[in-house]
Amino acid sequence: MQRNITLDFIRGLAMLGILLLNISGFALPGAAYLNPAWHGLPSASDSWTWALLDLFAQAKFLTLFALLFGAGLQMLQPRGKRWLQSRLTWLVILGFIHSVFFWEGDILLDYGLIGLVTWRMIWDVPATRSLLNTGVMLYLTGVAVLLVFGFISSPHPVRTWLPGAADLEYEAFWKVGGGWEAVQNRLDHLTSSLVSLGVQYGWQLAGLMMIGSALTRNGWLLGAFSPQHYRRLACGLIVLSCLIQIPAIFMQWKLHWAFRWSGFFLQAPRDLAAPLQSLGYAALCLGFWSSLARLKITHAICCVGRMALTNYLLQTLICTTIFYRFGWFMAFDRLQLLAIVPLIWGVNLAFSSVWLRYFRHGPMEWLWRKLTLLAAGQARATDHPVS
Numbered sequence: 001m002q003r004n005i006t007l008d009f010i011r012g013l014a015m016l017g018i019l020l021l022n023i024s025g026f027a028l029p030g031a032a033y034l035n036p037a038w039h040g041l042p043s044a045s046d047s048w049t050w051a052l053l054d055l056f057a058q059a060k061f062l063t064l065f066a067l068l069f070g071a072g073l074q075m076l077q078p079r080g081k082r083w084l085q086s087r088l089t090w091l092v093i094l095g096f097i098h099s100v101f102f103w104e105g106d107i108l109l110d111y112g113l114i115g116l117v118t119w120r121m122i123w124d125v126p127a128t129r130s131l132l133n134t135g136v137m138l139y140l141t142g143v144a145v146l147l148v149f150g151f152i153s154s155p156h157p158v159r160t161w162l163p164g165a166a167d168l169e170y171e172a173f174w175k176v177g178g179g180w181e182a183v184q185n186r187l188d189h190l191t192s193s194l195v196s197l198g199v200q201y202g203w204q205l206a207g208l209m210m211i212g213s214a215l216t217r218n219g220w221l222l223g224a225f226s227p228q229h230y231r232r233l234a235c236g237l238i239v240l241s242c243l244i245q246i247p248a249i250f251m252q253w254k255l256h257w258a259f260r261w262s263g264f265f266l267q268a269p270r271d272l273a274a275p276l277q278s279l280g281y282a283a284l285c286l287g288f289w290s291s292l293a294r295l296k297i298t299h300a301i302c303c304v305g306r307m308a309l310t311n312y313l314l315q316t317l318i319c320t321t322i323f324y325r326f327g328w329f330m331a332f333d334r335l336q337l338l339a340i341v342p343l344i345w346g347v348n349l350a351f352s353s354v355w356l357r358y359f360r361h362g363p364m365e366w367l368w369r370k371l372t373l374l375a376a377g378q379a380r381a382t383d384h385p386v387s
Contacts, residue, residue: 004075005302006223009292010285011068012305016345017061019315020053023337023344025105026319028330029171030189031163034267036334037257038162049334051249055242056277059270062107064278065308066205069111070135070212071221073119081123086375088115090368094309096190103316104189108309114202118209125210132214139207143271145200150264157259168330176324208275215279223286230287237280241273303352307362310355311348318344 024032031038036050076084095109125131159167174181197205215221223230248269252262285292292298304311322340323329332340355362361369 003306004222005293006286006289007068007071007221008302008305009289009298010064010282010305011308012301012303013281013285014061014065014068015304015308015311016301016348017057018065018312019341019344020057020061020338022105022315023319023341024334026103026316027323027328027332027337028334029163029168030104031159031161035161035257035262039168041256043333045335046333047253049338051253053334054249054270055245059274060277060281063208063274064281065107066111066208067212067215067221067275067278067282069115070118070122070209071216073115073122073209074213074216077119077123080376083372083376083378084119085116087368087372088112088119090371090375091115094364094368098313098316099190099193100183100186102313103320104186104193108312109190110193110197110201110205113197114205114209118206121206122210122213128214128217131210131217135207135210135212135214137207138210139204139275142200142203142205142207143268145203146264146271147268149200150260153260153264155258155260157263161259161263172329176327176329178324204271211275221282221286223289225286227287227290230283234280234283234287237276237283241277241280244269244273244276297349300349300353303356304348306356307352307365309368310362310364311352313364314348314351315344318347 021033029038036042036046042050073084076087079087089112091108091112093112095106095112099106099109121134122131125134163171174185212221219225248266252266255261255266323331352362359366
């Protein structure tokens with residue numbers, strides 16, 4: 001199957017963009033991911049950094065990645081059912097290992113589990129419009145469940161939203177110390193994540209995958225429309241999504257990130273806007289591809305996209321080393337962490353570019369492919385990483 005370079009580029013952008021939020025998940029307590037007031041009212045610089053990230057990055061790149069994952073499920077269907085099932089099952093296994101032994105913020109397990117359900121729905125729905133409508137319905141169901149949680153939740157903040165001093169000390173202890181204590185805490189976190197996936201987030205993730213599949217079927221994600229179409233649509237989608245989100249961001253700030261409002265009700269506008277904005281980002285890439293394709297950085301970002309799994313795990317390796325092994329956990333605020341992000345991006349870009357000069361696949365991509373072929377009973381002697 002021939003690769004789509006434009007999709008590799010968009011996937012690479014999504015992978016790099018995910019780090020803008022994930023770095024706070026590595027460097028700060030879990031409560032800080034959505035709540036900048038986790039340790040009292042934040043400074044002005046921290047508040048503005050949170051607001052800009054919330055507007056332009058929070059959920060946007062993960063959403064874009066989910067759309068592209070759905071596109072991949074569509075494009076890989078000629079490989080057959082057994083191959084797809086084997087591929088997704090191994091993703092679940094890799095995600096479990098990553099979430100338990102390396103970092104509790106893993107997304108691979110979620111994508112693998114939901115992918116195992118979604119690929120069959122994609123396979124069985126012949127009409128593109130029906131697939132798109134079903135995806136939108138599932139996504140909106142997930143948003144509705146989030147609002148229901150807001151109505152039934154206690155107005156008093158839980159420890160995961162507003163931790164006490166002892167909670168913060170213990171979190172630092174097991175993250176920096178590692179060992180069995182860290183494994184136990186990651187297993188507890190995994191249990192909670194799987195419940196959330198089954199009850200709420202899974203609906204949204206499945207919907208996004210189906211939308212991505214539908215937009216691949218009709219050629220939209222493959223650049224089948226005119227550059228003017230993509231440019232106009234990008235402008236409209238990004239402006240509309242910002243208009244939806246800005247009042248909610250302002251209200252969270254004014255309410256000092258009160259748990260019930262900021263944890264549930266005011267998350268809904270961002271969730272509603274995220275698919276629009278993510279598609280707007282994709283449309284920007286597609287609309288200006290003729291200019292982007294001439295840039296050297298574009299090739300490097302394409303390499304990151306081709307090695308998305310490797311680069312995702314490489315980010316974990318770098319960040320856990322910096323913040324846990326070097327003892328810099330809770331040592332930086334959001335703005336300072338953003339200064340570290342380009343350094344990690346540089347490693348992703350350089351490593352991917354150099355590796356793909358000599359090999360056909362990234363190291364983890366090769367392993368994933370090899371395991372998939374073995375599980376599907378399709379292993380071939382010629383299937384190796386060297387080009």
